[in-house]
Every structure is written in C-alpha cells, then in structure tokens.
Amino acid sequence: MAAATAATGAGRPTGAVSAPRGRALRDVLALVLLPLPLLALTAPAAFAGGGTRRWFGGRGESVRAEAQAAKDAAAAAFYELDTAQRELRISIETITAVDSSPAAQRAAADFEALGRRIDEVSHQYISAVDTHDLDRDDLDASVAAHARTELTRAKEELEKTKAELTRFQQRLGPLLDKAETQLARLAPAVERARQTLLAASNALDSVRAAGLKADDLAARLAALGPELTKLNQGAGRHGVPETLQRADRVLRDAGAVRAEAERLPERAAEIDRRLVSLRTRAQALTTRSGQVDPILSELRRRFTLACWQDLQPVPDQAAQSVRQAETKLQEAQRAREEQRWPDATSLLSTVRALLNSTDEAVSAAGDRLRRLNAVAKDPQQEIERTRFAIRDAQRLAMAGRQTPEPRHARPLDDSVARLDRAVTTLEGRHPDYWHFLTETEAVRATVARVVTQIREERGQGS
Structure with a gap:
C-alpha cells in the first residue's frame, strides 16, 4: 500500500529524511506498533510536566494539547484506512484469482482507482505530520493551531476515504461470496479426483489379477496422467476455474473407468451366458426350420396360391440365417477368448438379430396355417x-x-x-x-x- 510505504519511509535514499520528519514518523509508528498498555502509559507523560519537554501555561498549553490530540486522531484514522485497504486487497486478489468476468475486472480497476485516492489522502496526512514538530520546546501557539487545523483536515479526508472503501467493499459482496465458494470447492474437488483415480487404478489391478485383460481401460486411465500432473501443480499455476474444471473432468473419466473395470467380471460372465443361450437357440431353430416344408406342403394342398406364395422362400432363408448366426457365434467365441469385449458384444447382438428374424419367418408359416384353418372352418x-x-x-x-x-x-x-x-x-x-x-x-x-x-x-x- 502506498500509504503504508509513505508512512514508514520505505524506498527513500538513506539520510534523505529530515529530523522533524523522522520524529513525526516515529510518532506515527509509536501509535501503530506499541502495545496498548504502553501507549496508555506514554500518552499522559507527553502532557505531564516531566521529561525534557518545556510546557507553556495558559492558552499555549491548551493549543499544543489540541494539536497533539488532532495528530493522534489522524494517526488512528490513517491506521484504520491502511488496515481496511489491506483487507480489501486480499478480497480483490481472491476475486481476480477465481473470476475473470467483466464484473470482476471492473472491481479490480475500481480498486486501483481507490488506491490512487488513498495515496493522495495519505500523502496529505504525512505532509501534515512532517511539517509540524509538536515536540519543539519553542512551539508557537499559532503554529500549533495551524498544525491542529491541517491534521484535523487530514483526518477528515482519511475517514471520508475509509467510508468510500467500506461502501466499495459492501458492493463486492456477491463477487466475493462466489469466489470464496469456488475456493472452498477447490481442495475437496482436487482430492476427490485424486481418490477416484486411485480407485480406478486399484479396480484395474484387481481385474488383471483375476486373469482378465483390460487394455482399453488401461489406455484410458493412462491418458489421465497428464491431467493429474496439472492438478498436482495447483491452481496457482493453472487458475482456479481451470483447475476445478480439470478436477471434475478427471473425476468423471476416472469414475467411468473404475465402474467399467468393476463390471468387467460380470460382463465376461454375461457374454459366456449369451454364447451358450444363443448357441442353443440356433440349434432349436435349425430343428424348427425343418418343419416349415411340411407346413408349406399342407398350405399348397388345401389353399389357393395367394395364401402361401409369399412363404415359399422361408425354408432357404431360415437355413441361411441360421448358418450366418452360427458363423457369427464362432467369431464371438474367439473375441471372448481374446477378451475383445466390445467385439464379442457386437457379434452377439448380430447373432440375436439373425435368430429373431429367422424365428419370425418360421413362426409365420405355422401361424398362417393356423389362421387359415380357423377362417376356413368359421x-x-x-x-x-x-x-x-x-x-x-x-x-x-x-x-x-x-x-x-x-x-x-x-x-x-x-x-x-x-x-x-x-x-x-x-x-x-x-x-x-x-x-x-x-x-x-x-x-x-x-x-x-x-x-x-x-x-x-x-x-x-x-
């Protein structure tokens, strides 16, 4: 803060501070830094008759006391403004670290403008302190009165600026709440992402220990390695919003890998069951397909051509579909043995579709004969x-x-x-x-x- 720097003389060449100015700065630092009991003990001594200070009675002593009180009040106002600015700077830094919206950018710009105003009133205050050495034994009453006026004016400007700072801080409320909420989410989100990655890795190890391959899952998990590195580098390097998004993405992707790894044994067992079931169904359809010819023979004998002509290709089509299904079943078995799970699942779906269409065609012949018999009878x-x-x-x-x-x-x-x-x-x-x-x-x-x-x-x- 410019005010704090100016008050302590930071950045000035050695020996460039005048003796009166140095004493004034010591007075300010005494008010800011001394513990309260020491201030309480020191302040009465400054106005008592002891020490090296020589006091003048009557009007001069009263004016000097008033000037000193004005100086003390101005120092207190300066300290309050400095403290408020420091706190507000932390709030602004919190907002800008998380939020890059136009509202956040305007808030940062407004804070800089306020900082310039604080520098002005701080300089006015420090100039008033430096100009008037209230510790001089020969301090004139008129000079003390002038010092009191300038210090009072400086105090009022400091308080006025402090009020502006307070109003500005109140307006920052929504932005600060949003930023603090995101910061509060940051550490838990990153930790959840790390734990989910670990759980996915453990699930993958368990699957491999059971003799199942999961190369595709391992590749997907390995692809998350660079993301974990960036998470470990922290939000200071990559930004809070980006880190939160990355943590959510890692959580989602690693969670999907873990879920699929945990389902893999069940998936393998399900593929084995489907292989057996579809193989049995294909054998049954082969038997049923052989019954279509006798049905067609009866349809030809008892009903007109229009009643059965569309069913003529059914026996050949059924036999061909069953052969295709058996071929796909063999391919699915090989895919299962090689643990190419997606290929095995896709091939089994093809087998099921072929058998469904064959079943419908074979059933259509028997259903046709049944319905024609019923309508012919009544x-x-x-x-x-x-x-x-x-x-x-x-x-x-x-x-x-x-x-x-x-x-x-x-x-x-x-x-x-x-x-x-x-x-x-x-x-x-x-x-x-x-x-x-x-x-x-x-x-x-x-x-x-x-x-x-x-x-x-x-x-x-x-």
Missing part, C-alpha cells in the same frame, strides 16, 4: 369381430351429436363397404382366405385410427 367369427369394431366406432362418433363429423363418418362408411367386398371373396369354389383376413385386419386398423382421433379431439375440447 369365417363368420372374423366377420362379426370386424363388424363389432365398426359399430362400436359409429356409436362413439354419434355420441352427443345428431349427425357425425364427416371426417369421422366417411372412413367408417368406407370400412363397411370394404368389409362387404371382403366377404364376397369367400364365395366360389376356391375362396382367397388370406386376402379376406388381410382385408378384415386393414378394416379394423382404419376403425381404430378413427376412434383414436375422436377421443383425442374430444379430450382437447374438454
């Missing part, structure tokens, strides 16, 4: 099921209305006509049952969409 059940869905939708469309909305009535009327046309396809010697079934399904789907539309519109209007 088509009326399918007709009534579809007509009931249409009538139910018509009742909903008329609920609370004299006439239905055209956008609801039109598709329902079309559905009635479409069902009637589907029923006519059952006439003749070789009815197309599959066309009939697909038409009734399409009618019910249309009716369901109309019902959903009606309910949504009425729900929005309620």
Whole structure:
C-alpha cells in the first residue's frame, strides 16, 4: 500500500529524511506498533510536566494539547484506512484469482482507482505530520493551531476515504461470496479426483489379477496422467476455474473407468451366458426350420396360391440365417477368448438379430396355417369381430351429436363397404382366405385410427 510505504519511509535514499520528519514518523509508528498498555502509559507523560519537554501555561498549553490530540486522531484514522485497504486487497486478489468476468475486472480497476485516492489522502496526512514538530520546546501557539487545523483536515479526508472503501467493499459482496465458494470447492474437488483415480487404478489391478485383460481401460486411465500432473501443480499455476474444471473432468473419466473395470467380471460372465443361450437357440431353430416344408406342403394342398406364395422362400432363408448366426457365434467365441469385449458384444447382438428374424419367418408359416384353418372352418367369427369394431366406432362418433363429423363418418362408411367386398371373396369354389383376413385386419386398423382421433379431439375440447 502506498500509504503504508509513505508512512514508514520505505524506498527513500538513506539520510534523505529530515529530523522533524523522522520524529513525526516515529510518532506515527509509536501509535501503530506499541502495545496498548504502553501507549496508555506514554500518552499522559507527553502532557505531564516531566521529561525534557518545556510546557507553556495558559492558552499555549491548551493549543499544543489540541494539536497533539488532532495528530493522534489522524494517526488512528490513517491506521484504520491502511488496515481496511489491506483487507480489501486480499478480497480483490481472491476475486481476480477465481473470476475473470467483466464484473470482476471492473472491481479490480475500481480498486486501483481507490488506491490512487488513498495515496493522495495519505500523502496529505504525512505532509501534515512532517511539517509540524509538536515536540519543539519553542512551539508557537499559532503554529500549533495551524498544525491542529491541517491534521484535523487530514483526518477528515482519511475517514471520508475509509467510508468510500467500506461502501466499495459492501458492493463486492456477491463477487466475493462466489469466489470464496469456488475456493472452498477447490481442495475437496482436487482430492476427490485424486481418490477416484486411485480407485480406478486399484479396480484395474484387481481385474488383471483375476486373469482378465483390460487394455482399453488401461489406455484410458493412462491418458489421465497428464491431467493429474496439472492438478498436482495447483491452481496457482493453472487458475482456479481451470483447475476445478480439470478436477471434475478427471473425476468423471476416472469414475467411468473404475465402474467399467468393476463390471468387467460380470460382463465376461454375461457374454459366456449369451454364447451358450444363443448357441442353443440356433440349434432349436435349425430343428424348427425343418418343419416349415411340411407346413408349406399342407398350405399348397388345401389353399389357393395367394395364401402361401409369399412363404415359399422361408425354408432357404431360415437355413441361411441360421448358418450366418452360427458363423457369427464362432467369431464371438474367439473375441471372448481374446477378451475383445466390445467385439464379442457386437457379434452377439448380430447373432440375436439373425435368430429373431429367422424365428419370425418360421413362426409365420405355422401361424398362417393356423389362421387359415380357423377362417376356413368359421369365417363368420372374423366377420362379426370386424363388424363389432365398426359399430362400436359409429356409436362413439354419434355420441352427443345428431349427425357425425364427416371426417369421422366417411372412413367408417368406407370400412363397411370394404368389409362387404371382403366377404364376397369367400364365395366360389376356391375362396382367397388370406386376402379376406388381410382385408378384415386393414378394416379394423382404419376403425381404430378413427376412434383414436375422436377421443383425442374430444379430450382437447374438454
């Protein structure tokens, strides 16, 4: 602080301080540095008759005492301002160490401007102290009165500046709270990051001790080494915000490595279970695929070409899909043995997709025969099921209305006509049952969409 430097004479050439100025500085330092009991003992002696000082009675003694009191008060104000500035500088340094926002930059600039103002009033005070030697035996009463005036003025300026400093510090409250919060987070965040890195390393060691390789996890953990080095170098070198971000990043990445390492034994066991399960399923599908040909044979014998033509490729496609699945299973087994966990998982997903599609195709043949048998035996059940869905939708469309909305009535009327046309396809010697079934399904789907539309519109209007 410029005021403190000026008060102590720091930075001046040796011997450049005058005798009166030196005595004045000693007076200031005495007030600032002496313990309170010593000050209490010293102050009365300065005004008593003892010592080397010669006092003048009457008016001169009173004015000298008033000047000395003004000097003491100014010194106290100077000390309070210096203390406040030191404390405020710590706050500013805390803010600028953490916050680089425009608000923080303005606060630092405003503090520098206040510092210049403090330098001015401090210089005024020190000049007043240096100019008047109140310890002189021949001090004139008028000189003492003038000294009292200047010292009082200096004290008032010091107090006024101190008030400005106090108001400025109050305005810094939000910025300082934010900075202190971040600083309070710093040490725990860095420690959590270090502990998480250690835990990840320990988890990796445990996995390797169990005979599992984790090369990808080891590489990811090694990549965090430079980040740990920067954390150890501290916020003083890399900044508080950057260090907090780095600690959070290390915590997240190391935590992910640790979690994956801890799950690795379970993951290996799960891959082993899936290999066995999918291999068993592939064998079962091979058996089921052999049953498609007899089903197709019965479909050809009993129903028209349109009822089974699309199922003709199923046996060949099923056999090919099962072969592909078995090949992928072998590749997945090799990946498991080499502990290439992502490759093994991906290959098993491919096997599952192939077997699912094969299962659907094989099941479709048997389901087709079952449905065709049912409708051939009693088509009326399918007709009534579809007509009931249409009538139910018509009742909903008329609920609370004299006439239905055209956008609801039109598709329902079309559905009635479409069902009637589907029923006519059952006439003749070789009815197309599959066309009939697909038409009734399409009618019910249309009716369901109309019902959903009606309910949504009425729900929005309620």
